[in-house]
Amino acid sequence: MNIVVNNKWIGQRTIRPDGVDKVTGRAAFAADTTMPGMIWGKVLRSPHPHARIRSIDTSKAEALPGVKAVVTSRDVVDFPLDKSVMLGIQDMRWMCRNVMARDKALFPGHPVAAVAATTEAIAAKACELIEVDYEVLPFSIEIEDAIKPDAPILHEFNKFEGKPSNIVGTLEHKKGDIDEGFKQADIIIERSFTTRPVHQGYIEPHACLISVTADGKATIWSSSQGQFMVRAMTSMLTGIPQSDIRAIPAEIGGGFGGKTIVYLEPLATLLAKKSGRPVKMVMTREEVMRATGPTSGSKSTVKIGAKKDGTIVAAQGTFYLQAGAFPGSPIRGAAGCSFAPYDIANVLSVGYDVCSNRSKVAAYRAPGAPIGAYAVECVLDEVAESLNMEPLEFRLKNAARQGTKAAHGPVFPRIGYIETLEAAKTSPHYSTPTGKLQGRGVASGFWFNAGGESSAQVNITEDGNVVVTTGHPDIGGSRAGIANVCAELLGIDYRRVSVIIGDTQTVGFSNLTGGSRVLFASSMVVTQATEKVINTLRERAAKIWEIDPEAVKWENGAAHPASPNAGQFEPLTLEQLAEKAPMQGGPIGAGVQLNTQGADGGFGTHICDVEVDIELGIARVIRYTAVQDVGRAVHPGYVEGQLQGGVAQGIGWALNEEYIYRSDGKVDNPGFLDYRMPVCSDLPMLDTILVEVPNPKHPQGVKGVGEVPLVPVMAAVANAIYRAVGKRFYALPMSPPKVLAGLDEPVQQAAE
Amino acid sequence: MAKLHVSTTVNGEPLEFLCEPFETMLDALRNQLALTGSKEGCASGDCGACSITLDDRLVCSCLMLAAEAEGREIRTIEGMARGGRLHPLQEKFLEQAALQCGICTSGMLVASEALLRKNPDPSEEEVRFWLAGNLCRCTGYDKIVRAVLETATEMREAAQ
DSSP, rough: BBBBBOOSSSOOOOOTTTHHHHHTSSSSSSSGGTHHHHHHEEEEEOOOSEEEEEEEEEEHHHSTTTTTEEEEEEGGGGOOTTTEETTTTTTTTHHHHSOOOOEEEEEEEEEEEEEEESSSSHHHHHHHHHHEEEEEEEOOSHHHEEEHHHHOOOOOEEEEEEEEEEEEEEEEEEEHHHHHHHHHHHEEEEEEEEEOOBBBBSSOOOOEEEOOOTTEEEEEEOOSSSHHHHHHHHHHOOOOOOOEEEEOOOOOSSSSSTTSSSHHHHHHHHHHHHHOEEEEEEHHHHHHHHHHOOOOOOOEEEEEOOOOTTEHHHHEEEEEEEEESSOOOOOHHHHTTTTTTTTOOEEEEEEEEOOSOOOOOOSSSSTTTTHHHHHHHHHHHHHHHTTOOOOOHHHHHHHTTTBBOOOTSSSSSOOHHHHHHHHHHTSHHHHHHOOOTTTEEEEEEEEEEEEEEEEEEEEEOTOOOOEESSSOOSSSSHHHHHHHHHHHHHOGGGGGGEEEOOOOOOOOOOOSOTTOOOHHHHHHHHHHHHHHHHHHHHHHHHHHHHHGGGEEEEEEEEEESEEEEEEHHHHHHEEHHHHHHTTTSSSEEEEEEEEEOOOEEEEEEEEEEOOOOOTTEEEEEEEEEEEEEOOOSSSHHHHHHHHHHHHHHHHHHHHHOOOOTTSSSOOOSSSTTTTTOOOOOOOOOOEEEEEOOOOOSSTTTOOOOSSSGGGGGGHHHHHHHHHHHHHHBBSSSSHHHHHHHHHHHHHHHHHO | OOOOEEEEEEEEEEEEEEOOOTTTTTHHHIIIIIOOOOOOOOOOSSSOOOOETTTEEEGGGGGSBGGGTTTTTOOOGTTBTTTTOOOHHHHHHTTOOOOOTTHHHHHHHHHHHHHHEEEEEEEHHHHHGGGGOOOOOTTTTTHHHHHHHHHHHHHHHHHH
16 A cells, blocks of 8 residues: 555654643543532442342332432343343343342342432432341352352352352363373472452542433443443443443543443433433442452462473463352463463363352453462472573473464464563563572463454544544553554654544444453554545545546655656645545545454563561562563553553552451451552562564554563562572462561471 | 531632531532542542642642631642643653553642652652552552652753
8 A cells, every 4th residue: 555654653652642631630530520410329238248138128218308219129120040141251140130139149248229319428328228128148258168068159040060059160271181291290390379359459439420311311421441331231231222322431540450340330320210310429449349340369279290301291270260249250361371371282271260259350450360370480480490490491491482372272373472581581680689588580471362343433624633533441541552553654743633532422333441452453443544544635636636546655644646657746735635625525534343353462571579578577579570572562651551550460469469358258458558559669660671573463563461461470579589588478468467477487397 | 517618729719618517628629619630539548649738738638628728728730730831740741651541640740749849859769658648550650750750850950
């Protein structure tokens, strides 16, 4: 095609289109919108981890002055248990019961009713007046309790090995012959690990404002990772057709996977419909912590066998993941990703999805993969140590490369894993000596990455500038990347490209912001739409010059004759062609809708230095380098940001974050004071090395980057702590009390 | 209970509002004064997304009663850019990609500005401990700390 690309904007640290709004406080997040006549919604939640709901009496609440509507599960569309209805990876049988308990409440915080009233205080008072008759049932929260033969069963219809069970799903990946493989091994190491549930920790609580008109048309302002997901789920749970729901994506204050399902939107829609008033609902932090998805706690066993020369001959992993109240823990990520960086002849990787009485899991950055990688990468460190091999050399010897068949199915195309190991090895960080009570750990990680449906519209304005509309909420700066791509192709200043996230009724279907898919998929559709626009521009110039469109090239924001043979013409700029558009065929613009393909997996290798205070048990990360094959960094600042953010979350998961449950089954730390996420003074600078092995299936070479950076972190930290103090920890978090207890162990044993 | 009448100054402008005795400054800003740049992340003073200054002192507006604004001077993120000109910190956050989702950004900027007024030449450690009350879940703080340090350098150079 006659488009000349100079790479002027791709790879540049341009200012994001939504930037000024966000540094001046003008950006409208979900809780920032109001409407005339607006009232407030509140949710009544179960205090019990497990209880049958015998009856709900809402009459006193309804009689309270100021109360405008009350809803219960009777108002939510039921999806009977005997038939699965999938929307993406979510089963609406569980979703309808998760947004509002039907026959049973399955975790403390499970919604049982919702109220809308003229003030928040009246809505809260009305919730207290609702009488719920519960038959309290025994419960289990931890995996080992939930899989005991006599465990209280959450979903009686579910059978495992012929009996009612809380094991609600399994997944197995097999390659070669695992028993034969272990027979070839000179050394075999098997270890068991546990991790605690951790929350995505977005700073913005879930919120929405919803208006439903008398003719049944709904408008939703909400913060989510997908306005189309919000529309579809709200439609299915309320019975309003999708064409009558306009879901407007508010700016989203963090998601990390946790905003890929609905909690409030269906309830607010039902309350708005019943009351005839716009309804606003905003969760408190406590509600977020008690009732929205953390990721799974886990229990896993990993066994790895290697020959003396360092060749891994067999690897086996068993991963039990806590799904919470409904099936759906990320066993695919744990069982599928954990061995993927390695070329191993014999692999058996099995996942178990276990229900228990805590909130239903939601996706969290490379769901399941960090749990699997934590176990695998820690065992690999021990195997390397036993073989007296340097840990990066050991990984290099066994690294997956182009042509390696992964245990989860695919044969890898050209991948950049080896490049990440080489870059880590030659980094300044890796050759710097560590000091006393300091240690250095390494670990690698893999995530699948996703493509999927995306739509974009590129329009040339009458004054010759550009508006791009896409359909994915921008969480981390994706609009900046899109502006770079479009400006690059058009050969104009990126500031002339305005990038808008459209609502469900103004842009074509676009799947979730998730799976590290947004810049991969949206730059693909934006590229195709921009190329169509450029073709139109070339045709217009050809018409004016009375030459063949093929004899026109597009360069630096203007049409030029492609060669001297085409004739001598002054270039026609974008502005000139836009001005002439009414006489030359009308408005200029193009839309593209695709199910994007070719999002191959991503690999990263991390180096972590810790220093351990052996008096207090505090492990502190003092230096960190994340290396990742990012394909092509369209906007390096936001690519680095993805790596740094993932690392920070991983350090929190490794060292401090955990759900703590009381004996009555309630979360004991539902706030930021006691659920301890990393603060600024906990962390060092987080260095990044961007390895760019372009994705051949993408016009700019883009690979997903957002999720890989969380995958290796916990193992890198654990391996570093071992190098610092000579003690391996097999349970997360490695918080000060646990580290201190672990360091005390040998002393106690010696004293016995 | 009757509402309280409060006369105060917000971002240099005198104004009055009515509030409930139990209403927080954050709720008054957001719900009465339409200043939604200050965010609620926790309502318990743990996240700093609602940071404002009260007579030049950095506070969490979720921990302050609206009635306490009587006769005092409040500054919020909305008052940081002057006459359509961004504050150097705002410029630097944009240049350095020191924000991702942006929900913590208002509080981070208000807190950083309060730091630089108090200490124009902070060390990295001083920046990290000053901002330890402002949670960010997206960035890992790296680019935020760099942006604050670079702004401090440039503001000192500009002042000379």
